[in-house]
Amino acid sequence: MIDLDTLRHVDTTDARAARERYRAGAVEPTSGVAPGFTQANMIVLPRDWAFDFLLYAQRNPKACPVLDVSDPGSHATVLAKGADLRRDVPLYRIWRDGVLAEEVTDATAAWAEHPDLVSFLIGCSFTFETPMMEAGIDIRHITDKSNVPMYLTNRACRPAGRLHGNLVVSMRPIPASRVADAATISGRFPAVHGAPVHVGAPEELGIADLGKPEFGDAVRIEAGEVPVFWACGVTPQAAVMASKVPFAITHAPGHMFITDIPDSAYHA
Amino acid sequence: MIDLDTLRHVDTTDARAARERYRAGAVEPTSGVAPGFTQANMIVLPRDWAFDFLLYAQRNPKACPVLDVSDPGSHATVLAKGADLRRDVPLYRIWRDGVLAEEVTDATAAWAEHPDLVSFLIGCSFTFETPMMEAGIDIRHITDKSNVPMYLTNRACRPAGRLHGNLVVSMRPIPASRVADAATISGRFPAVHGAPVHVGAPEELGIADLGKPEFGDAVRIEAGEVPVFWACGVTPQAAVMASKVPFAITHAPGHMFITDIPDSAYHA
Structure with a gap:
């Protein structure tokens, strides 16, 4: 450690x-x-x-x-x-x-x-946002000076003792041509969530409206961009609630x- | 997981x-x-x-x-x-x-x-012994059908609550020309101890005699081979004792x- x-x-x-x-x-x-x-x-x-x-x-x-x-x-x-x-x-x-x-x-x-x-x-x-930006990938919530959007998903975490709850994810819109790069770069940082847990298809995670995150702020999604989802450290707060x-x-x-x-x- | x-x-x-x-x-x-x-x-x-x-x-x-x-x-x-x-x-x-x-x-x-x-x-x-053998590196305790030698070192683990104790290491003799390969291959398996913690210089770990491991069996060390030490899962037993x-x-x-x-x- x-x-x-x-x-x-x-x-x-x-x-x-x-x-x-x-x-x-x-x-x-x-x-x-x-x-x-x-x-x-x-x-x-x-x-x-x-x-x-x-x-x-x-x-x-x-x-x-x-x-x-x-x-x-x-x-x-x-x-x-x-x-x-x-x-x-x-x-x-x-x-x-x-x-x-x-x-x-x-x-x-x-x-x-x-x-x-x-x-x-x-x-x-946030740890892998710097190397992603260095690779020329726009991090929308930084560019637009807002908070990253975070969503409570329909995916149950594995419970432990009295604790249970669903996975929370953060989302960054990534141009389709850079999704693989974003996955590779973040995958190099397994200690800070690592590679995405889900790419595209927010409805599969139970996210009905990307414009209404449970935590943080909604961000612009431009044509040709795909929503990419990473496991998020707000997940413990979802467990506290649940x-x-x-x-x-x-x-x-x-x-x-x-x-x-x-x-x-x-x-x- | x-x-x-x-x-x-x-x-x-x-x-x-x-x-x-x-x-x-x-x-x-x-x-x-x-x-x-x-x-x-x-x-x-x-x-x-x-x-x-x-x-x-x-x-x-x-x-x-x-x-x-x-x-x-x-x-x-x-x-x-x-x-x-x-x-x-x-x-x-x-x-x-x-x-x-x-x-x-x-x-x-x-x-x-x-x-x-x-x-x-x-x-x-043991998890990374198979890929090491596939790379042509002799695993001495397997070749000689004995138990891997394990040593209690002078390195204190970071304590937690009531638990404290020193690091236990396993040792494999590796030809000098293959030490880098052994480090690289084992390093690909961070969930199972990963890369060596120490290469050569057993006295630095407080190991006076490689022929007298605290756990397991002593193994042959041939000319041109270097003792390579990996963190060992017997470390909890050392903590139980200490x-x-x-x-x-x-x-x-x-x-x-x-x-x-x-x-x-x-x-x-």
């Missing part, structure tokens, strides 16, 4: 600057921010739920590739020096009994409700935790 | 036949048995220890690549149809308070002591669980 020991010589100024801005209260979707640094989904659960969740992630690795797990009660991570997981994500969601209770920019108060919270940081498809988990803290979709780890470290 | 649903059309006769022989009482090291089918290390722990272990595996993925985790109380696995994890391994070890209490060919009685055991199946380097785990069932080193999954399924 990657940690900071292997990355002593990386200049992490941009990643640290972004975390500091979010700690100070800035709110924005993080796609395109601190390019080249890996961003992570986050879910924080009481210790009693930690095994179920780690097993859920292990059984659904394309949706939930685990990058780090904190020790119970800790709000530090080996993926970012000096980070405070309670404050360094731009926008948090607090969940109670599977229902979104509130969105906050600082989760310190909610975090104090439980002494034994375990934080899971999960790979994010399984009525008593208490959880997550990032808000698209508002990720920015690590000190270069994207290239996750290249297979 | 790979499971039987994806492998409906594979002829699993050889794998099933091996498991049936072991269920009937046969005892042998499994290297070279049912070639082409993935073999797995096993560790079985009470539910109370399951999170610590799954986290230990997640933090030490080269040594502990998890292939499947059973539900608490179950002795089935998605990796082998009709298998009984209590009986289908050729030789088991029963551990009490971190000490090897006994070796048995049938773990049914020990299994019955705890109602909530969780079984972890962990990748085994951490004085109250109760555990494992396979005996080299006596693996044979799955229905073709080795090629774990090719990256």
Whole structure:
């Protein structure tokens, strides 16, 4: 597993600057921010739920590739020096009994409700957007400065203990001539969702209207472009809802935790 | 994650036949048995220890690549149809308070002591021995019909909860001219330990005498051959000992669980 020991010589100024801005209260979707640094989904659960969740992630690795797990009660991570997981994500969601209770920019108060919270940081498809753009593939939600569209599918994840739920996917419109390239490039990053789970045919995933994503923003789809779907790290939030988990803290979709780890470290 | 649903059309006769022989009482090291089918290390722990272990595996993925985790109380696995994890391994070890209490060919009685055991199946380097042999690299312990030599190193694994311990490695002597090939071929199988962790210089790993492995058998090393070390799925047994785990069932080193999954399924 990657940690900071292997990355002593990386200049992490941009990643640290972004975390500091979010700690100070800035709110924005993080796609395109601190390019080249890996961003992570986050879910924080009481210790009693930690095994179920780690097993859920292990059984659904394309949706939930685990990058780090904190020790119970800790709000530090080996993926970012000096980070405070309670404050360094731009926008948090607090969940109670599977229902979104509130969105906050600082989760310190909610975090104090439980002494034994375990934080899971999960790979994010933003990691392979930089190499896709370098290959000349337009990433629509970055070009249009919006959040990536995410959809709740009809595909059940493999359950684990008390946790069950359906797969969430992110979507990027890709020109038909570049779909194979997009699959190949993202496939080189298995730790951050890897290759697409589905290309075209959104109705097969139970998506009736690409214009109405469950999370994030709808994006332009031009003539000759195909919707390409990747497993998404919002899948744990769907499990929190479906399984009525008593208490959880997550990032808000698209508002990720920015690590000190270069994207290239996750290249297979 | 790979499971039987994806492998409906594979002829699993050889794998099933091996498991049936072991269920009937046969005892042998499994290297070279049912070639082409993935073999797995096993560790079985009470539910109370399951999170610590799954986290230990997640933090030490080269040594502990998890292939499947059973539900608490179950002795089935998605990796082998009709298998009984209590009986289908050729030789088991029963551990009490971190000490090897006994070796048995049938773990049914020990299994019955705890109602909530969780079984972890962990990748085994035997998986990449077949492609290495196909590339013309001699696998010494197969040629000489012995067990692979395994050594307890001086390298601490990253701890998790109550679990800590040092890395165990397997060793294969490789001609100097084929070391790069061996690294490349095994590196294509990241789910089953992947590329070597160390090449040559056993003293750097704290191995004083290659002729005295902690587990398995010593093997011939010919002139011009270099000892090559891979992370080994016996590492959990070292953690059981070091951490004085109250109760555990494992396979005996080299006596693996044979799955229905073709080795090629774990090719990256």
